[in-house]
Amino acid sequence: MKVLVAVKRVVDYNVKVRVKSDNTGIELTNVKMSMNPFDEIAVEEAIRLKEANKVSEIIIVSIGPKQSQETIRTALAMGADRGILIETESEIQPLSVAKLLKEVCDQEKPELVILGKQAIDDDANQTGQMLSALLNWSQGTFASKLEIEEDKLLVTREIDGGLETLKLTMPSIITTDLRLNEPRYASLPNIMKAKKKPIEEKKPEDFGIDISPRLTTLKVIEPPKREAGVMLESIPQLVDKLKNEAKVI
């Protein structure tokens, strides 16, 4: 069984992002980039399935600028088998990503696609669901546990107030939540091996997909600065303020 894992190159989660001075977006020049943390979990899950002999091949797909190759390479160093880069310098929104991934699925015919539940740059949380609709495959989102039972998938999902377990008929789309696993560190020998693993390079046009954005960003601004606090003299004063100014009690 083949697994496809989609990974996105995003601003590293440690970076304190800054808004561009013209409010068109986030400052990206010279900012450290790395693999979306939810996607790392997706890669890890695929590798664990392979180590358990449930999966024969892991294909990594990334859509984005040329440097996304490094992100694919990181997944290969963790243990995936080969990569596909769909290179584009333009802004790419969830629907376009889902359409491109559908094309890749049509060619590669995986039985399972694992994605992060969202990317930490735009937090859209849409691609997996859209892909499932486009392919008309079953979906298990926000997975915190995944098991393969013969030709069925058992997916434990994190939902409000608890956990839900679904039994899915494959082929399926899974999106990962934080608690699914803890991604491994790539070992040095695997980093060296990753150098030799193939990465196929494509363009969105090769699939005949129009990726022009359907949504327009009007402006991006910093959250309002927190005002400096005031020191109060006494508890009665606090109660008074809570009652009359904040009107919360």
Next chain:
Amino acid sequence: MQKYEAPIKDIEYLINSVFKINNYSNLDRFKKINPEITTMILEEASKFTQNVLLPLNQSGDSEGCKFEEGDVKTPDGFKEAYNTFIKGGWSSLTFDEEFGGQGLPTIIGVIVSEMIVSTNMAFGMYPGLTQGAYKAIEKIGNSEQKKLYLPKFSDGKWTGTMNLTEAHCGTDLGLIKTKAEPCPDGSYLITGSKIFISAGEHDLSENIVHLVLARLPDAPTGIKGISLFIVPKFLSNDNGELTDKNNVKCLSIENKMGIKASSTCEMKYESATGYLLGEKNKGMKAMFIMMNEARLGVGIQGLGMSEVAYQSAAEYTKDRLQGRSLNSPVNPELPADPIIVHPDVRRMLLSVKSFNESARALSIWIALNIDIAEHHPDSDTKKNASEFLALMTPIAKAFLTDTSFENVNLALQCYGGHGYIRDHGMEQFVRDTRITQLYEGTSGIQALDLVGRKLPQDMGRLLRQFFHPVDKFIKENISDKDISDIIMPLAKSFARLQQASAWVAENGMSNPNEAAGASSDYLKLFGIVTLGYMWAMMAKTSLSKLNEKDSDKQFHQDKINLSKFYMNKILPETSSLLSKITAGSKTLMSIESSNF
């Protein structure tokens, strides 16, 4: 707060733009890497060190190692971290592929070591000592010894130690008393006591291989009668399967100032089985073969500590609000400005930062020469690199660690009184760094090595390995107007170094006390000029990068500014050092010992 982010961009700048390691692709080991692979290795190393080692740094310090009936327990989390470390292949980064290593260039090893030290110096001691033992056996062991021990060191299942010091001798190893009695089967029985043995006992690995200096019954007295032995904690068969416990015991561990998570052990050998490593009575020579790398390793500890202290301080000075900028408030809406606006705080931060970046350049330059000295096909190039290493080793060891200790203190100073409080982690940096000036030969001993051994060697031949490239660089660039405010001060301080070298050579010849009395100042002068040269190289690189289309202008402008800071605020110290050196040793020796 202890804060660390691996300086990957600076490292890439040094290896790709300043030292252009692409030019060395004729060396086998460099064929394995390219900029992309290097970045991946660095990023993976930074993930491991930041996420696994750094969180154990303060807890490891407060917990320390525990001694229980001969066993040593490392702090909570160390064993798991060590397992992750060896599983990742980090234990054998630069070891030969033939023995299960990754066969990567020393440069990569040195860079990763710096990250390990910055995030957890005490943890780094265990693999650090193993690396020393690996190198010793690799260079002087026979083929069976290599086959047995090296793969075990590579996969981290066994660790190594260096047993030199005894209670009555640390610097003067000629006084060693530990005895080795030959047995009929070719092995030896080792008897004696060693102290201060790092990683002598611990719970990270299944076996510990001690390299022990001892004396044979018929050995000449003094340093010429010392031999080196392999004494494993557990004996094994040829396949490396453990058999019997050897007669080696850890009697206690030291309660010490810093690196508390690294065990410092008192070892007792009672007719323990040992195997001769290298030739009889040539133990010190054997030790010196691996000394270059071990001493550079300690220099790197200095750099790593200075880096993490700097990062932790820089962060704090941007947040801590005290006083107002003397020009105009930068934070009018808040009650005070961040302390980074104050010139004196900047003096402290920049002193440390300008050291770190140039010391890193130096360590990469040295590492590159280690690779050349070991692997270059051309024998002259190889020899030049070895001479360069012999010269620079004492400087890297003593100058990087002495300055680092000043630096971690400056970083603590940036925290004010909060630096003195344990929770912030700054005082740990001071305590941890202090040992680097002591072990592997004190700073004073490094200075003596420089003036007593390295300077006079072949009539000053070694000096050429540094003087020639610097001289050439200055001549090539002195008339370049864009960089003259950097080259001029370098040229002047270089002239001072030449003058001091001549003074030491001349006066040391007639009275050795003159050379010895000047030695520490001379080494410091040498170190300051060396880093000045590193800064001039970086400034030149960045100047040309500024003119490139897609370059990161801010990054390169900062390098040039920092280079100027170094030339203006650090390099002038060479004047006072030259005065101190040429004042001679008379005043040092004129007071009777009994009057102290």
